[in-house]
Amino acid sequence: MTAVTATEQVFRLPDLGEGLTEAEIVEWKVAVGDTVVIDQVVVEVETAKAAVEVPVPYAGTVLRLHTEAGTALAVGEPLITVGPSAPSPGEAAAERYREEEQAGSGNVLIGYGTGHDPAPRRRRRRTGSTTVGSPSAATAPVAERAPVAGPAPSIEPHAPRVLSPLVRKLARDHGIDVTALTPSGPAGVVLRRDVDLAVAHPAPAPTAPAPERPSAGPTRIPLRGLRKAVADKLSRSRTEIPDATTWVDVDATGLLQAKRALEAAEGGRRVGLLALLARICVAGLRRHPELNAAVDTERREILRYDEVHLGFAAQTDRGLVVPVVRDAHRLTTVQLAEELARLTELARTGSLPPDRLTGGTFTLNNYGVFGVDGSTPIINHPEAALLGVGRIIDKPWVVDGELTVRKVAQLSLSFDHRVCDGGTAGGFLRFVADCVERPAILLADV
Structure with a gap:
């Protein structure tokens, strides 16, 4: 049993007597984040001679379980690490507030930095329709669109960029996925004829994959x-x-x-x-x-x-x-x-x-x-x-x-x-x- 730092204690598998050199972890009685007290049973192990419940000599919060149930551990190897008890919710909130006061809030939206002026944006003339070469909603720079919680979606070469309400309704009525169509209009516009072609020549339904056959290999059971x-x-x-x-x-x-x-x-x-x-x-x-x-x-x-x-x-x-x-x-x-x-x-x-x-x-x-x-x-x-x-x-x-x-x-x-x-x-x-x-x-x- 040795200490890692002044605030963290590592409890090692103790000598269980009778010349035993190892034990198998049968069941953990605690999990990471749990609070333990001195002499609380934290794990059940099985030696070559009997099952033994092992108490921990430290109090605090469980920071790490060094091995999983079902594995063997030699005497003296790390078993569990215990640190200081976790602060109460009020103490944790106060600590976060102090950190934010010192370093500035980190709660930002994607596309907006902290402590930096936004990059200048190019002004463009508004028009009533989208023309070839003008940036549309899908091709505009990420900084000019509404911020979203995640990366911007990628655009496939043949993905539809502009769709009229009439064409969208026609595709929906026939159960057509417009994202799977190859647009024939300029600048990737899906036209009515694209939907009519998909209705006349529907794509074949995907076949279900054959179920995988179970492996013929033996079940390996370790001797422990x-x-x-x-x-x-x-x-x-x-x-x-x-x-x-x-x-x-x-x-x-x-x-x-x-x-x-x-x-x-x-x-x-x-x-x-x-x-x-x-x-x-x-x-x-x-x-x-x-x-x-x-x-x-x-x-x-x-x-x-x-x-x-x-x-x-x-x-x-x-x-x-x-x-x-x-x-x-x-x-x-x-x-x-x-x-x-x-x-x-x-x-x-x-x-x-x-x-x-x-x-x-x-x-x-x-x-x-x-x-x-x-x-x-x-x-x-x-x-x-x-x-x-x-x-x-x-x-x-x-x-x-x-x-x-x-x-x-x-x-x-x-x-x-x-x-x-x-x-x-x-x-x-x-x-x-x-x-x-x-x-x-x-x-x-x-």
Whole structure:
């Protein structure tokens, strides 16, 4: 934030924290000429992590908005210029009067200067008619005609200069545009025969131009803000992480029964399936801590974490975000349900604080809400693993040797092959699957 002059202040895009280097202008809350006060919100911006309302530290009149909505701006670049407040109408009128007293009025008519005598005009004899070579009303010098608010019209070579009332009425009755006629009389006079000729041989009506065909080119949508951040992270994940995916079909009938029983025990309080799956993932990571990790590629080290900071994918109007439940291993299933619901609502309204979008150690993605059965999810860099859950649907299933219909879902685990081998990943996925089918297994960790 720097000042241009003693009366103008330039407010630059401030540092929004979390190492963010740019933001996209979403919506200006003020316009040029508006009066603002200190700490008034003047613009909403979107960073790679959240939407932020930015207040201005100056008071006065908005003189300039340095960029338009929809464009990206780097931290430290000019955002808005604020000047002194505009004078009242009375003050402005008094100031104009003083200026005119000093410099002379500038309200003049075209053709009449200020402070100069008009150029001498040549005297000419009046006649009853216009003769060849005498200046007519259309060809007289501009200074001799009545002043008009604008430049004098140009005269085409064949434009009619003199027209009798009879010829004018004849042309009007037949819908003839006299300005389009070629005059045959002396000094460009339009005669009756000119109008009769136009009536006998009317000009062809102009044909309407063919409608332009829309361009076949693609619509270009710039990668900015949240979408750019997601694209960069996914690209980096694919570039740096040698991932592998393993999956299994599970009978989720027991999990749905446990959900209903838990909600009944809580007096009807909603406990979503995502909370139960989160509790299962936390228990699985306690048994297989190799997956609660990341890789430091520069130092060629595996970072294995003691705390479980569980990220979960949430779809919003601004795109896919991954809020993080801090210390998920310390929360009960009901507490997990409350925190998941709270963070989901903040994500949908664009109110998530930046620290809730970073620092995850493992991610849970319930893409079944989109009506799909399975996927090969991309790991949320720099984490080492991600569990994906497909939709739960009725399918034929064998139980105790008998064919029956059960609630079946598919689980997919993508993992970084640098932190563990397929045996560890398979062991984690099998534990999760067993807990989904028989939730009572979780009692062993209580």
